[in-house]
Amino acid sequence: AIFSTVAPCSYVRGHLRSMVNFSSFFGQRSRKNKNERLLNEIEKHICLKTTSANKQQFNLDYLPYLSRNLISTLKQNTQEIAIEQCISLLDDYYLNRDDLQTIMELNTWGKTGKNLYDQLDTQTKSALTRNYNKTNHRTPYAIVDIKKLKKSKGFMDDEGEEEDEQEEEEQKDDIPIEEDAMIKLAKKPIGKVPLKKSRKK
Numbered sequence: 001a002i003f004s005t006v007a008p009c010s011y012v013r014g015h016l017r018s019m020v021n022f023s024s025f026f027g028q029r030s031r032k033n034k035n036e037r038l039l040n041e042i043e044k045h046i047c048l049k050t051t052s053a054n055k056q057q058f059n060l061d062y063l064p065y066l067s068r069n070l071i072s073t074l075k076q077n078t079q080e081i082a083i084e085q086c087i088s089l090l091d092d093y094y095l096n097r098d099d100l101q102t103i104m105e106l107n108t109w110g111k112t113g114k115n116l117y118d119q120l121d122t123q124t125k126s127a128l129t130r131n132y133n134k135t136n137h138r139t140p141y142a143i144v145d146i147k148k149l150k151k152s153k154g155f156m157d158d159e160g161e162e163e164d165e166q167e168e169e170e171q172k173d174d175i176p177i178e179e180d181a182m183i184k185l186a187k188k189p190i191g192k193v194p195l196k197k198s199r200k201k
Helices: 002-011 023-046 055-076 081-090 099-108 123-134 146-151 157-173
Strands: none
Touching: 023 099, 023 123, 055 081, 081 099, 081 123, 099 123, 099 146
């Protein structure tokens, strides 16, 4: 116990210089979880082209390369050629339009880091979006629109479930008591049928 707990704690002991800011901690934790989710999504899209790299290698080696090449392509050439080459590079790695912004966001470090994609002029970004949406792109995965999923019957969020529960309760309230299988009504006792007196001949 001394060597495993007491001695290490005595050597690394210290004190906090400021008050613990829990709101900031949870905010950074939420951002970390979001970035991990985005990284997993891009890694799944590009995995057929980077079969020998795991998620950590992809994050350290491939993302900076893709970020530099995509931005340099859009900045150094004329608008028409730049957009064509950028879309071609995205298609080569099975990346979509949203992945481009995600790559730039994941390569922005710290509060002072600048998102290179945000530094592009609005005309170039709008033209890139229009041209990308006009062309067909073959991808080994299905692109699902979350907004459409929410509207479909197969996907329900918490609010949708609450609304359905309320509708079911209202429908249950409309059922008459006589037809409710969970309620047994007391049957009225059947009285004896009076015998008819035989007529005397």
